Amino acid sequence: MTEGIRFHYDVDGDNFTSAGEASVNVKKKLRQMGFDPDVIRRVSIAMYEGEINMVIHADGGEADVEVLSDKIIITLADKGPGIPDIEQAMQEGFSTAPDNIRSLGFGAGMGLPNMKRYTDSLEIESEVGVGTTVRMTVNV
Amino acid sequence: MQSNIHSVSLEVDKCKGCTHCLKRCPTEAIRIRDGHAVIITERCIDCGECIRLCPYKAKKATYDKLEQFDHFKYKIAIPAPALYGQFVNLDDIDYVLTGLLHCGFDDVFEVSRAAELVSDYTRYYLHDPHIQKPVISSACPVIIRLIAARFPYLLDNLLPMLPPVELAARIAKKEAKEKHPELKDEDICAIFISPCPAKVSYVKSPIGVEKSAIDGALSMSDIYFKLVSAMKKIKNPESLSKSGVIGVSWAGAGGESSALFNDKYLAADGIENCIEVLDQIENDNFSDLEFIELNACHGGCVGGALTVENAYIAKARLQSLRRYLPVSQNRVPPPEKDGREGVPEEFFWSSAPEYRPVTMLAGDKSAAMKKMMDIERLTEMLSHLDCGSCGAPTCRALAEDIVNGEASESDCIIKMRQQIHDLYAEHKTPESDDAGQEG
Incomplete structure (x- = not known):
């Protein structure tokens, strides 16, 4: 059994146009390692949604991807405003994205629900005023 | 395949x-x-x-030459519509088609005729509730090869229909035999006038069929001068053109999409734009779109590497040529059944393209993961200048080549310079330094 490989990304909060680059990069690496297309896509979508969330709500953050032979763990950590009511945030269509973000086609309230839908487990730790850490696992 | x-x-x-x-x-x-x-x-x-x-x-x-086909009794030219945008002051497509006959062809069949059939059938196909959306156009072979290598998840979104050029060759040969019953299959050849090398390759290794009905592909730029001089001698062109605005518009980016009379489409051109769009489609970002048209060349087929004229000039010329054309000359009456079943089986691929994991580091996943770890470590040690001097496009690509045994660290000139500095520092003893000062 091979030990895990970690990939680390700083997600820039100031640059909206570069949001999503880390997930594209991870996708390329997973392909090189021969993961199944469906697994790659699930990781890519979950990570993309998380990246966008960090850019919209938390002025960026850090993304860590740990690749093991049987699962892929994505950890997204930010020092943003935190989520006051996680249960509410998990509901489809619920969004606190500002109007300027919505005008770009984001903020449909599908970010967290999609992250849950495309992964095998989703854990959220959040403290208002301190930040949020999202940990997602995709089983291979 | x-x-x-x-x-x-x-x-x-x-x-x-x-x-x-x-x-x-x-x-x-x-x-x-x-x-x-x-x-x-x-x-x-x-x-x-x-x-x-x-x-x-x-x-x-690389492409074929017309002389290679001299042994065929009946040669049919299959011109791509991008050809019509290559000529100054052209006001009638029949000059081009008649010119091709004067260049040594016995018959012509426009790709745009088949394109009009594909447009109609695509419209019916899109009505099918069971197909994967958005449907991605399969007319550009570069895009299919790109998806097969890099976006395997989207293979099921490809329109599983043969490209107009393939259908054009098939129909042209069938019509030739009807017109000339004395001809045998082996007497007839269909020769594509191609705007790009990708479609030349398609003829040699087709996608969706075992063997292409096209027998060869000439370069648009190669036949250009011969064709121009033939066209100049024409006083009364033969009435040969049998396609309309829809078919001719396939030459430019957006042409295939606009023929669908459906505003839920996206048309992108230029390979880097196509890659970005595919990355986003894979992330489910366009769930409301029905059709995606991707052209690897800027401007669409008029931007192909085998064309003569600038893509945008050619596109402008096509606009004025189109002005007096009917909308379509190859209408398919609405079939009895809508959706996939409304499209004749012979329009579909007989085999679908498969995932080609060409960037996979090793056949076995744990070996690939080990290599990835080495690549990550090596990449960190390189300069990140991406200068290309080592012969690899980026520092990361060099790291991949080193791990795959195809390059070595000393190929990096920055590393090499560092090594020379280190060596110099190592051999520079205090005595030799003093000696230098005295001298």
Whole structure:
């Protein structure tokens, strides 16, 4: 059994146009390692949604991807405003994205629900005023 | 199918080993080895970027010559509609088609005729509730090869229909036999006038069929001067054109989409734009779109590497040519059944393209993961200048090559310089330093 490989990304909060680059990069690496297309896509979508969330709500953050032979763990950590009511945030269509973000086609309230839908487990730790850490696992 | 036959070749004498093509190849399929470019054939998708970019014209497209087909009794020219945009002051497509007959062809059949059939059938196909949406156009072979190598999840979104050029060749041969019952199959050949090397490759290794009905592909730029002089001698062109605005518009980006009379489409051109769009589709970002048209060349087929005229000038010329054309001359009456079942079976692929994991580091996942770990470590140690001097397009690509045993760390000139400095520092003893000062 091979030990895990970690990939680390700083997600820039100031640059909206570069949001999503880390997930594209991870996708390329997973392909090189021969993961199944469906697994790659699930990781890519979950990570993309998380990246966008960090850019919209938390002025960026850090993304860590740990690749093991049987699962892929994505950890997204930010020092943003935190989520006051996680249960509410998990509901489809619920969004606190500002109007300027919505005008770009984001903020449909599908970010967290999609992250849950495309992964095998989703854990959220959040403290208002301190930040949020999202940990997602995709089983291979 | 999907073999590694390509239509890009290198004139070694002309190649300086510079980094123009190396750095712009969208699939990192080029390396500089022994002072000249080398193409990694399994990675090449025939986009033609390197042919366009090479300042020394060392990259060449390979294609057929008309003389190769002299042994056929009946030669049919299959011109792509992009051809019509290549001529100054052309006001009638029949001059081009008649000109082709004067160049040695016995008959012509426009790709745009078949394109009009494909447009109609695509419209019916899109009504099918069971198909994967958005449907991605399969007319550009570069895009299919790109998806097969890089976006395997989207293979099911491809329109599983044969490209207009293939259907044109089939119908042309059938019509020829009806017109000339004395002709046998082996007497007739269909020769495509291609705007790009990718479609030349398609003829040799087709997608969706075992064997293409097209027998050869000529380059638009190669036949151009012969055709221009033939056209100048024409007083009364024969009435040969049998397509309309819809078919001719396929030559430019957006033409295929606008023929669907459906505003839920996206049309992108230029390989780098297509890659970005595919990355986003894979992330489910366009769930409300029905159709995606992707053209690897800027401007669409008029931007192909084998065309003569600038893509946008050619597109403008097509606009004025289209003005007096009917909307379509090849209408398909609405079929009894809508959706996929409304499309005749012979329009569909007989076999679908498959995932080609060409960038996979090793056949076995744990070996690939181990290699990835080495690549990550090595990449960190390199300069991140991506200068290309080592012969790989980026520092990361060099790290991959080193791990795959195809390059070594000393190929990096920055590393080498560092090593020389270190060596110098090591041998520079205090005595020799003093001696230097005294001298």
